[in-house]
Amino acid sequence: MSLIPSPAPAAPHAHDNHHHPHHPRHHVRFHLPHFHLQNAFGNDWFALKAEAFARFFGTPVFLIAQTVVVFAWMVLNIVGVFHFDAYPFILLNLAFSLQAAYAAPLILLAQTRQADRDKAHAEADAQHREALAKASEERQMVSATQTAQLVELVSQNNEMTELIRNLSQRIEALTIEMHGRVLPGGK
Numbered sequence: 001m002s003l004i005p006s007p008a009p010a011a012p013h014a015h016d017n018h019h020h021p022h023h024p025r026h027h028v029r030f031h032l033p034h035f036h037l038q039n040a041f042g043n044d045w046f047a048l049k050a051e052a053f054a055r056f057f058g059t060p061v062f063l064i065a066q067t068v069v070v071f072a073w074m075v076l077n078i079v080g081v082f083h084f085d086a087y088p089f090i091l092l093n094l095a096f097s098l099q100a101a102y103a104a105p106l107i108l109l110a111q112t113r114q115a116d117r118d119k120a121h122a123e124a125d126a127q128h129r130e131a132l133a134k135a136s137e138e139r140q141m142v143s144a145t146q147t148a149q150l151v152e153l154v155s156q157n158n159e160m161t162e163l164i165r166n167l168s169q170r171i172e173a174l175t176i177e178m179h180g181r182v183l184p185g186g187k
Contacts, residue, residue, distance in 0.1 A: 054106040 056062050073092055076082045085091035 050106055051110060054103075054110040057103055057107060 070092065073085065074089065077085050077089065078087065
């Protein structure tokens, strides 16, 4: 086992890949018409904050932090450190209602727009697959045409070889006949 790292494989030239149908730049043209769907809420400051907020709701950090806040709220009010929300915690229920009133539409909007993006990406991927299939079909047709041409050339080559063989035999026969007439001792 050698401690010297083996050389990395040679990177392909940039000009070799950009025409290949599986190259990322080839795939981008199908996604470009759907680029406006990249951000679920638009591109302004509020939209970016709203999307980040909607994404934060389902994280473990949010759930743990909310649990800690609610537990502390209840303990501090039950023990008597604070008296702003005594049992049955009406203010806490109001806070949850307010949170749900804003969270639900943000989450639904994010899910709807994500579904729209997923659908657009699926359509773009389908178009890409269709383009790849069409290109493959065209390559197969070209290959079939070239194969037919090659078969025809081989056939013509066989015919020419047979013609050359016949002509060679004819030349040999004529040469023998000429030698017999020209040379002494011939007919």
